[in-house]
Amino acid sequence: MTYFKKIIRFAKPYKRFAILNIIANIFYALFSALSFIALIPMLDVLFEGKEGRENKVIEKPVYTEVSNAKDYFKDYLSYQVNEYAQDDASMALILVISLVIILFFLKNISNYIAMYFITFLRNGVLKDLRNALYKKTIELPLSYYSEKRKGDTIARITSDVLEIQHSFLSILELIVREPLTILFTIGAMLFISWELTIFVFIFIPISGFIISLIGKSLKKKSDRVQQEQGHFLSILEETLGGLKIIKGFNAESIFYSKFKASTLNFYNFSNKLLNRQNLASPASEFLGISVIAVLLWYGGRLVLIDGTLDGSTFIAYMGLAYNILTPAKGISKASYSLKKGNAAAERVLEILETENNIKDQDDAVAKTDFTSELTLENISFKYEKEYVLRNFNVTVKKGTTVALVGQSGSGKSTIANLVTRFYDTNEGEIKIDGVNIKQIQQKSLRNLMGLVTQDSILFNASIKENLKIGQPNATDEELIEALKIANAFDFVNSFPNGIDTNIGDGGGKLSGGQKQRISIARAVLKNPPIMILDEATSALDTESEQLVQKALENMMQNRTSLVIAHRLSTIKNADTIVVMHQGEIVEQGKHDELITSDGIYRKLVEMQSFE
Ligand SMILES: Nc1ncnc2c1ncn2[C@@H]1O[C@H](COP(=O)(O)OP(=O)(O)OP(=O)(O)O)[C@@H](O)[C@H]1O
Numbered sequence: 001m002t003y004f005k006k007i008i009r010f011a012k013p014y015k016r017f018a019i020l021n022i023i024a025n026i027f028y029a030l031f032s033a034l035s036f037i038a039l040i041p042m043l044d045v046l047f048e049g050k051e052g053r054e055n056k057v058i059e060k061p062v063y064t065e066v067s068n069a070k071d072y073f074k075d076y077l078s079y080q081v082n083e084y085a086q087d088d089a090s091m092a093l094i095l096v097i098s099l100v101i102i103l104f105f106l107k108n109i110s111n112y113i114a115m116y117f118i119t120f121l122r123n124g125v126l127k128d129l130r131n132a133l134y135k136k137t138i139e140l141p142l143s144y145y146s147e148k149r150k151g152d153t154i155a156r157i158t159s160d161v162l163e164i165q166h167s168f169l170s171i172l173e174l175i176v177r178e179p180l181t182i183l184f185t186i187g188a189m190l191f192i193s194w195e196l197t198i199f200v201f202i203f204i205p206i207s208g209f210i211i212s213l214i215g216k217s218l219k220k221k222s223d224r225v226q227q228e229q230g231h232f233l234s235i236l237e238e239t240l241g242g243l244k245i246i247k248g249f250n251a252e253s254i255f256y257s258k259f260k261a262s263t264l265n266f267y268n269f270s271n272k273l274l275n276r277q278n279l280a281s282p283a284s285e286f287l288g289i290s291v292i293a294v295l296l297w298y299g300g301r302l303v304l305i306d307g308t309l310d311g312s313t314f315i316a317y318m319g320l321a322y323n324i325l326t327p328a329k330g331i332s333k334a335s336y337s338l339k340k341g342n343a344a345a346e347r348v349l350e351i352l353e354t355e356n357n358i359k360d361q362d363d364a365v366a367k368t369d370f371t372s373e374l375t376l377e378n379i380s381f382k383y384e385k386e387y388v389l390r391n392f393n394v395t396v397k398k399g400t401t402v403a404l405v406g407q408s409g410s411g412k413s414t415i416a417n418l419v420t421r422f423y424d425t426n427e428g429e430i431k432i433d434g435v436n437i438k439q440i441q442q443k444s445l446r447n448l449m450g451l452v453t454q455d456s457i458l459f460n461a462s463i464k465e466n467l468k469i470g471q472p473n474a475t476d477e478e479l480i481e482a483l484k485i486a487n488a489f490d491f492v493n494s495f496p497n498g499i500d501t502n503i504g505d506g507g508g509k510l511s512g513g514q515k516q517r518i519s520i521a522r523a524v525l526k527n528p529p530i531m532i533l534d535e536a537t538s539a540l541d542t543e544s545e546q547l548v549q550k551a552l553e554n555m556m557q558n559r560t561s562l563v564i565a566h567r568l569s570t571i572k573n574a575d576t577i578v579v580m581h582q583g584e585i586v587e588q589g590k591h592d593e594l595i596t597s598d599g600i601y602r603k604l605v606e607m608q609s610f611e
């Protein structure tokens with residue numbers, strides 16, 4: 001319950017709906033009890049039979065004292081019925097039936113109104129919880145997701161939240177509606193016969209205990225089901241993302257069996273869960289009917305042997321006792337569903353309560369311009385245990401281009417991750433104009449930078465929408481200008497829909513080189529003072545490589561850039577070339593200098609020319 005309690009705060013904005021629900025439920029419980037009491041005169045009319053009715057003289061009852069209230073109420077009802085019916089039996093019948101119908105109608109109307117209001121609360125909580133989760137999902141640092149499976153996060157935002165929504169209905173049923181119904185019903189029962197009601201009181205705790213035994217391991221079981229749901233969504237997500245490879249490598253059966261294993265687990269886990277949960281209703285009904293059997297025995301004796309209770313009252317009483325069964329069943333079911341909700345709440349809270357370790361400091365400044373230099377001072381960094389960068393130093397002066405080269409895995413993309421503060425350094429400082437980037441608001445820091453990532457990340461939208469991400473107010477002219485700089489205008493223009501062409505999931509309708517040039521255009525359109533380029537020209541053929549290279553050259557002109565290059569031809573003109581090897585700088589200088597010094601760089605260049 002502890003987790004679920006924390007989720008309750010999401011219901012706060014919808015408090016008024018909960019209150020309205022409670023009010024409607026009070027009426028529900030009241031009418032529900034009354035509708036059974038109203039059966040008494042109805043039964044009286046029936047039991048009196050033809051003769052009984054004709055010869056009967058009913059006097060207006062007189063209220064004397066509290067102990068007499070029951071008889072007074074009953075007699076008063078009978079008296080009124082008799083008054084109106086005026087010895088007309090069919091009229092009496094219609095009257096009592098109308099009374100019953102009206103009460104049941106009111107009971108059900110109250111029920112509907114209660115459900116009506118609670119719907120807003122439940123769906124409101126669902127909406128707000130999803131929004132909060134999504135917001136957190138965007139806020140959390142990238143490092144959080146290198147561990148997690150995407151499908152698991154998706155499952156938490158979809159099915160776990162639904163489970164919680166479900167529980168919110170249960171909680172109100174559990175603490176308001178059913179207890180009230182039971183309370184009113186027991187009130188009515190006490191009113192009719194306190195001796196019989198004592199029996200009920202003895203059996204309620206016993207039944208409660210048995211029912212709680214059934215619900216014991218429910219949270220754990222539900223947790224497993226939800227986890228498995230996350231697992232198979234992950235498989236699905238990876239499958240859709242990697243369909244080309246799965247088909248290309250004939251790996252369908254591998255993935256299919258992984259998926260089947262997961263759905264089989266899900267099948268087993270949820271069978272266990274549901275079968276345990278399904279016990280709730282029959283078990284409580286059977287316990288209830290056992291109580292009723294005892295009541296029938298004892299009450300039957302009061303009617304037949306002692307004669308202290310009349311038949312019609314006894315039948316109404318039994319109706320009331322049976323009326324307790326439904327809410328009792330409801331309570332046990334609701335408490336089970338609350339346990340499931342608790343398991344889901346734990347999974348949802350795990351995301352909501354994850355501490356974001358890359359946060360703006362309270363005194364962080366908004367930096368809106370870049371005037372002199374970007375410096376990396378003595379940087380050391382590790383993703384996990386191994387340091388991937390050690391004592392790294394580099395300075396990018398305004399208006400210059402610094403290129404990072406080095407073998408795969410030497411830590412180049414990591415530098416881009418640190419400068420943009422996707423990760424924080426373990427040691428050393430990164431400064432912009434002498435200000436540590438940890439002291440700059442993340443939003444303004446990233447506003448200063450344009451980012452072209454190694455794998456072009458594009459969204460399923462039009463070219464226009466993709467470009468406008470960094471500059472929502474850009475005009476079509478500016479857009480076209482950016483496309484021209486990125487050497488992308490020609491191919492975009494050749495599409496029938498031009499910049500309004502949809503590029504498919506992840507830009508799947510474009511070629512590799514086209515994707516890169518769109519992602520370059522996106523950074524150009526943003527027009528930031530510092531460009532961070534992680535180019536992947538190595539993945540392209542010579543022709544598109546030249547197109548991309550031209551795009552990069554255009555882009556770097558008159559800008560400050562930190563370029564990570566695989567194709568060394570791209571960076572021939574860079575002001576400084578930094579050669580990295582296993583996280584450390586091994587050489588540094590201009591192209592010509594490095595060629596003459598005959599070190600690693602020269603070897604790299606020779607290897608590429610040879611290709
Ligand atoms: N998210 C991560 N979690 C853990 N280790 C990582 C992560 N990203 C990269 N690494 C490790 O850090 C090292 C440097 O990776 P990085 O991506 O910076 O290399 P790179 O120089 O960009 O290589 P390439 O030229 O192939 O793009 C690698 O050994 C890699 O295994």
Ligand SMILES: [Mg+2]
Binds near residue numbers: 412413414454534
């Ligand atoms: Mg890289």
